Amino acid sequence: xxxxxxxxxxxxxxxxxxxTIDRLAIARDLESLDVDTRIAAIxxxxxxxxxxxxxxHLAAETDPVxxxxxxxxxxxxxxxxxxxxxxxxxxxxxxxxxxxxxxxxQSMGEEVLPEIEAQLENQxxxxxxxxxxxxxxxxxxxxxxIALRVIAQDPHVNVCAAAxxxxxxxxxxxxxxxxxxxxxxxxxxxxxxFAVRAAAKRIx
Amino acid sequence: xxxxxxxxxxxxxSDEDFLKFREYFYRKTxxxxxxxxxxxxxxxxxxxxxxxxxxxxxxxxxRVCFQSDGVELQALVNAMTVNETYFYREEYQLKCLxxxxxxxxxxxxxxxxxxxxxxxxCSTGEEPYSIAFYxxxxxxxxxxxxxxxxxxxxxxxxxxxxxxxxxxxxxxQYVSQETVGKYMTMTRDGKFQVIDDLRKSIKFTQTxxxxxxxxxxxxxxxxxxxxxxxxxxDDLSRREAAEAIFTALSPGGFVCLGHSESxxxxxxxxxLRKFPEAIVYQKPA
Numbered sequence: 001x002x003x004x005x006x007x008x009x010x011x012x013x014x015x016x017x018x019x020t021i022d023r024l025a026i027a028r029d030l031e032s033l034d035v036d037t038r039i040a041a042i043x044x045x046x047x048x049x050x051x052x053x054x055x056x057h058l059a060a061e062t063d064p065v066x067x068x069x070x071x072x073x074x075x076x077x078x079x080x081x082x083x084x085x086x087x088x089x090x091x092x093x094x095x096x097x098x099x100x101x102x103x104x105x106q107s108m109g110e111e112v113l114p115e116i117e118a119q120l121e122n123q124x125x126x127x128x129x130x131x132x133x134x135x136x137x138x139x140x141x142x143x144x145x146i147a148l149r150v151i152a153q154d155p156h157v158n159v160c161a162a163a164x165x166x167x168x169x170x171x172x173x174x175x176x177x178x179x180x181x182x183x184x185x186x187x188x189x190x191x192x193x194f195a196v197r198a199a200a201k202r203i204x
Numbered sequence: 205x206x207x208x209x210x211x212x213x214x215x216x217x218s219d220e221d222f223l224k225f226r227e228y229f230y231r232k233t234x235x236x237x238x239x240x241x242x243x244x245x246x247x248x249x250x251x252x253x254x255x256x257x258x259x260x261x262x263x264x265x266x267r268v269c270f271q272s273d274g275v276e277l278q279a280l281v282n283a284m285t286v287n288e289t290y291f292y293r294e295e296y297q298l299k300c301l302x303x304x305x306x307x308x309x310x311x312x313x314x315x316x317x318x319x320x321x322x323x324x325x326c327s328t329g330e331e332p333y334s335i336a337f338y339x340x341x342x343x344x345x346x347x348x349x350x351x352x353x354x355x356x357x358x359x360x361x362x363x364x365x366x367x368x369x370x371x372x373x374x375x376x377q378y379v380s381q382e383t384v385g386k387y388m389t390m391t392r393d394g395k396f397q398v399i400d401d402l403r404k405s406i407k408f409t410q411t412x413x414x415x416x417x418x419x420x421x422x423x424x425x426x427x428x429x430x431x432x433x434x435x436x437x438d439d440l441s442r443r444e445a446a447e448a449i450f451t452a453l454s455p456g457g458f459v460c461l462g463h464s465e466s467x468x469x470x471x472x473x474x475x476l477r478k479f480p481e482a483i484v485y486q487k488p489a
Binding site: 021036039040042043044046047064065068069072075076 | 420447448451455472
């Protein structure tokens with residue numbers, strides 16, 4: 001019979017208890033040149049909820065396949081713990097990474113909405129625009145009111161324009177007045193008036 | 205006079221409890237039950253509650269979540285997983301294994317080296333035994349190499365059955381009588397049992413594919429059969445399973461999925477390989 005009994009090395013009956021796994025080795029393995037070692041380390045780090053470690057590595061990881069694995073792991077960790085370090089990456093100059101981070105945050109569900117909402121106070125208008133653009137994906141009943149607050153308060157026309165687009169999708173008829181007020185606030189920006197008219201027509 | 209059995213009235217599973225259970229089970233196993241499976245899920249939870257003598261869902265669910273040895277959770281996993289299969293299912297992939305995949309795997313190997321094959325999930329054993337039968341019957345180089353077959357499942361009850369290797373005639377209906385005669389014996393009650401030598405040749409293990417701690421010992425496989433598992437997972441769990449398979453494979457190793465499953469829609473980790481017999485996926489060398 002040429003078939004042999006599988007060795008114990010290939011598959012032990014029981015994995016070791018969690019406590020015996022060397023967590024320091026995970027961080028070291030993330031730096032390995034070997035892709036298999038890095039993927040295994042990413043999966044173990046996710047199992048331990050090491051969102052910050054993974055996000056730090058995400059910024060340094062150049063292999064697109066491993067980036068995908070990192071993002072999958074961060075979605076699995078989910079919640080505020082994964083969202084906070086990811087949000088910090090929104091400021092990156094790497095457009096591909098930034099877009100991947102945005103998609104990942106959007107897939108994390110409503111529980112990370114407060115973290116996104118907090119970015120509406122960020123001094124960087126680009127970050128505020130990203131935050132507004134992400135709102136629709138959360139399908140939360142709070143989204144229209146958040147967007148309404150943006151068009152009433154935000155000093156940057158492009159941030160307001162992004163919020164107008166959100167309201168065009170999920171706004172309510174009573175919000176038309178606030179939209180028109182936003183257009184008036186930026187009366188020297190005809191494109192915003194145009195966007196407001198389109199939004200008002202849709203929801204009014 | 206017979207003593208009447210104690211009838212424990214099992215209350216229905218509320219919507220809230222169903223959602224709570226679904227989320228928990230998903231986090232533990234990667235298996236997501238959609239609303240259309242509600243009846244199936246409710247019936248099995250109630251059956252587990254009844255056999256354990258639990259009077260309400262909360263009491264039962266607390267045991268499932270917090271029991272230190274995980275026995276109740278494992279029983280629930282066993283009840284929830286689907287295990288219907290038969291020998292030589294999707295035979296074209298077995299043909300592909302012997303006619304295209306293995307010749308490529310051994311191209312740079314020497315006689316006497318080891319080929320590792322992982323059947324996961326193996327259910328009640330039909331797949332790993334089919335692989336063994338097929339290799340013995342249809343691969344001319346089977347004697348040139350040591351072949352390790354590891355067969356794993358999350359369900360301990362199916363693993364017990366797989367090790368026993370006992371099947372009704374329906375399960376072996378697509379295997380030739382000659383092959384059955386070589387590798388199985390008929391029991392007194394008309395069932396077929398895989399011969400001892402072959403049963404001992406396959407290593408059966410329990411594991412959860414999406415748990416990075418459990419699966420970290422599964423490495424260096426040349427071929428993984430992962431058929432009809434991913435269809436029970438949501439997108440996130442599918443990606444995690446793909447990553448687990450990727451790390452389990454040697455560079456250049458192959459994965460065979462079920463006919464309705466596509467790795468291309470799940471992950472970019474693998475390359476598509478079109479062989480004459482089947483489409484499979486390959487870890488880049």
